[in-house]
Amino acid sequence: MSDPALFAAPPLQAPVIRTGLARILWREPSVRIGSVLVFLVLLAALGAPWVSAWLGHGPTQQFRDVALSETGLPVGPSAAFPLGADDNGRDVLVRTLYGARISLLIAIPSTTLAMVIGTSIGLIAGFFGGITDRVVSQGIDVALSFPFVVTALSLLAFNRGADGQSLINPMLVVIIVISFFSWTYFARLTRGLVLSMRHLPFIEAAAVAGASRRRIVFREILPNVAPSVLVYWAVQLPNNIIAEATLSFLGVGVQAPAASWGNMIADAQRSSMYQVQPWFLLGPSIALFITVVGFNTISSGLRNVLDPQRL
Template sequence: MTDLLLKPSVGTDNPTPVRGGKVRVLLRDPSLIAGAVIVGVVLLAALTAPVVAAVIGHGPNEQFPDETLDATGLPITGGHGFLFGADGSGRDVLIRTLYGARVSLAIGIPATTIAMLVGAVVGLTGGYFGGRLDAALSELTNIALAFPFLVTALSVVTLNRGTAGTTLVDPIVVVIGIIALFSWTYFARLVRNSVLEIKSKPFVLAAIGAGSPPWRVILREILPNIAPTIVIYWAVQLPVNIIAEASLSYLGVGIRPPTPSWGTMIANAQDTALYQSQPLMLIAPAGALFLTVLGFNVLSTALRNRFDPSVVR
């Protein structure tokens, strides 16, 4: 145990703390702990949604009108085994909120990851080689930034419609593609600027002078040094993309009912106005969305302040 926490320093008899010291420093950061706890709760909710549904016996799209609707047809707020009550169709709000976390993360994480990979390739290529290639990739980035998000999303969704209300491609895949299309540009600019700054460093010039091919210099000298910044920005961009998915679903161009999504749940509560008699129809998905975005924002900010060398402390 002592060997893991202490490592002898060269030229002295006193051991120097290594792993244990770093862990203790991280545990002293309240923002980092708070963000990690909130994100952990959201991830746990998403992972255990099927288990909770199986234990309670309520599926996300199952309807229980006899137990959840009163004599006037209005949904109950709680009781009869429905902790958060039910919506206008007699579906369990709690279960649908938990499944909404799965949808948001299943879209936000792949979309942000794809955007990060595409942006990193574009930024590394343009930043390292420069010249006309860099100018062309920069113009491509500017063109992508010029497209209006909502108009493009509406156009893509319209093109994805088939006959009789069907879709040609799974809506989840379409939403992931739309969000990634508008996210990679930010990663590309970040990576390009980082490469321009680091490629003039002595260790990079030494590798180039030694005859290393460009791909080797990029992968072994440049990428490892900017990878922490890219990963931190991934955590910064993720909550933005989760909000984008919820916004698209709220406007009816994202996840289609009856698949539970926080955006569609909020839209349904407002369209039917049933949140006036059953406020948890609106509070549950909106609160879950707020908590998720808050957790990732707090965690990413704490990580950036701790590990990003460009942040002035």
């Protein structure tokens, strides 16, 4: 996980400038490049059903008679299978596109939930200080002390019934698990920003003018904290996509035959068929790489644009 302090912009001493923000963002090269990459990933995810219908291949359908050779090896790229097939005769392109849906449907809600929870807790800790801050800080330190993979494997194991079937939708469980490990970074970032901001002149002026604590938090502090939090959301999102892929790779995330980049990479690694049909591994790997690079590039551009020292 990235250190939130690296993405914390100095607090503003005036209301955040909002006029023409979209135009300013688009002039930033990193934002443009990252947006194009992310748009392509979103387009691929949304267009998965159309590509599936065009090729006549579902994400879990097996075509062993035409997608596997006489020796049982998967075929390579062709007109019928643009990225070839996997060892079960399934279309790699179609499964890669549907894998984008799974990754985004898990990463976006989990990162957003973690942002809301972490930002709320960080605001409370930083604004009230004292024992509240100490208790919250200790809680953050305790949560950060848990190793992600080991704890996630343990929690996901409780989702298995006596018959081995999942008790709750695995996607929902993965979202909760990732959020549980992500909120602490948002909380620590927000707390640090609020601590450095709460004694600034415009905050003290609002208090002297009789503004309530709620108004100070939501009208004065939160708008100035939001840019750094949004930048870190864009940073944390690809980390959570990788976290989902890791859990699926280990066999405790999205379960086969559902298409996930993690379990597709795991299937390729276990069978070693990528040595015969490299796109079996390259398809989901390149898609994962493009997604991570896209969001990381956007976050870098957002950091450049939303740095208060540049406004």
